[in-house]
Amino acid sequence: MTSQQVEIALARAQRVCTLRGARLTPVRRRVLELILRADQPTKAYVLLAKLEQERGKLGPPTIYRALDFLLAHQLIHKVETSNAFVACDDAERAHQSQFVICEDCGATEEIQDDDIVASLRRLGEMRGFAVERQVIEARGLCPACRVGQRQA
């Protein structure tokens, strides 16, 4: 993601927050920026280390609070099987995300498939559950690592 794209995403995030009466504080904004600039899912303690480089010693709660805020507003998603965080393309629209993750290199792609979400919701409802959140992740080998695997 180019710096310009990051700026655009940050501006959009600011807009979303303002609309919702939420505050995109400096910490939250900076954490979102770090996630946006990363080309792979980012771990909480990596974010913490970067933030501490800039601001001196903080602590895990500072990061986790920012992450909780960004998650609540759908500005980021959590990849559960990696314990890592990625930026979300469109926070405006409420939606669920799915991911495919490479076991080898960690490459992660977001999927947006309404059908699979509906299917899982239906399976839950058939059992009387009111489904609120879905975690749908596929792990395996990305195209690049499949090639490497064959040659190894």
Added chain:
Amino acid sequence: MTSQQVEIALARAQRVCTLRGARLTPVRRRVLELILRADQPTKAYVLLAKLEQERGKLGPPTIYRALDFLLAHQLIHKVETSNAFVACDDAERAHQSQFVICEDCGATEEIQDDDIVASLRRLGEMRGFAVERQVIEARGLCPACRVGQRQA
């Protein structure tokens, strides 16, 4: 699960292991039994505490090694969003599991839906991924807790 059902499950597990040339050692067997007897998903450190009551101080690796073995042979599944383990109904057949989990009481039901597994596999393959493992979990409120929620 009744004690008799537990015994049957353990015998079946023993059979599966023998067939595969794997050893269901006392530790592994006991861990499986503890998971079978629990009516909810069980956490690693809970298992560790119970095992240490019986055998004196051990350590996390003892439990995690047993869990890894049981997972590898599909005798148990891991509920990723709960960091907990449940017994598997049929280890003979290779399969993926899905779960619905109650946010309120932790009640967890296993789903076996081949269609959703195939869907996610296809979504991964469309992106060039060789999908090896799937995590599909729905979190929400179980029937009992839905009622409580309305009254509260």
Added chain:
DNA sequence: GCAAATTCGTTACGCTATAACGTCTCTTAG
């Protein structure tokens, strides 16, 4: 029986996440 492999105990450590409390700031109603 002996070498190799598997299993397990043990110690230590790293990563993930939250509880609890105090301070500061910002809003806002009076």
Added chain:
DNA sequence: CTAAGAGACGTTATAGCGTAACGAATTTGC
């Protein structure tokens, strides 16, 4: 204007999850 309340953040401590590394003991295959 100001006091009260809410929200955000810093800080310390701790709980929970998981693995690395090493050595002893046991099992297995030859």
